[in-house]
Amino acid sequence: MAVDQLSTTFAALADPTRRAILERLAEGEATVNELADPFPITLQAVSKHLKVLERAGLITRGRTAQLRPSRLEGDALREASDWLDGYRRFWEGSLDRLGEHLQRMQKGAGRD
């Protein structure tokens, strides 16, 4: 779990408009114009939101077309939903390794 990436993701998800944009993108990729349509905000404002989502790794945007359609990236989102699980996995993984370490120590195999 990359903690810094996770905070960026949570900051991105904190905004209701951005969450609505993600929901729209779950139906398929869309251009800025298409995304702006349901919202009473400017194209510039939508572009700003898309930049935040892109930085958070939640979406990717096309490079070729001028319209640069946005697409949802599921992995970052799943990681965010598992954040508490991440904490648990950290400790469980560590404690498993502690068991292996103690076994090595007990066998007198030194500290490697």
Next chain:
Amino acid sequence: MTEATAQEITITRTYDAPREAVWSAWTEPEQLVQWWGPPGWSTPLETVTMEVRPGGTFRLTSVSGDGTEMPVVGVYREVVEGERLVLDEPAEQAWHEGSVSVVTFTDLGGGRTEVAIQATIHTTDEMRQNAERGMNATLDRLGEHLGS
């Protein structure tokens, strides 16, 4: 300051090792770096500061295979030789408001030891709202789309 709520995680493991050995593994840097962090992570010894006494610093940085760094900065709130460690991690990230981990070492007899970690993670009100409302709703719907 926003209202913070707490989430709790308890994890317990039993080891075939005497309590002193388990305690040493937690309190000696040379041993701690051998096991700290999930599989695939390593913790360079030179990043570790461990002043195992009440008020002492606990600091280290783990590195994953792809170079991602995970620093931990904390303070030993309580140290009871061979029995109990309490680690305070102050709020460093936007997504939590600090955490407290209580590590208890119990001698089960016959050279066996139980380690219990009780971690309390404080989250911001905003974080909780995201998790419980908007985010969950969003995630549920996305989950259906993604087939997860």
